[in-house]
Structures are given as structure tokens and as C-alpha cells.
């Protein structure tokens with residue numbers, strides 16, 4: 578699945594994390610809205626995926 582990995586997907590935000598820390602081999606998936614909210618006054622969390630992860634929503638555009 579090397580050609581359809583998160584690193585090559587239009588929805589991947591490279592090197593970003595939910596707490597603004599740099600990630601060396603991971604980033605945020607922006608395909609869906611945030612998946613959870615730890616507390617009522619906290620921000621929602623985006624899914625963190627590795628560069629070589631993949632899923633069926635891959636989009637090269």
C-alpha cells in the first residue's frame with residue numbers, strides 16, 4: 578500500500594499533532610471532524626496517523 582499511504586494523501590497534515598508538537602513520522606488526518614473531546618471545555622482531537630498508515634478514504638488529489 579506504499580502508493581496510498583497517509584503521507585501521500587490529500588487529507589494528511591504532515592508533522593502536526595493536536596498539541597502543536599512536531600511529529601517526525603506522523604501527522605493529522607483531516608478527512609473527518611475531530612473524533613473526541615476530552616472535556617467540555619477542551620478542543621476536539623484530530624486522528625493522529627503515521628506516514629505509512631493508510632485507509633479506504635485515501636485521496637491523491
Ligand code: SF4
Nearest residue numbers: 583586606608632635
Ligand atoms: S487515514 Fe485515510 S484519509 Fe486520513 S490521511 Fe490516511 S489515507 Fe488519508
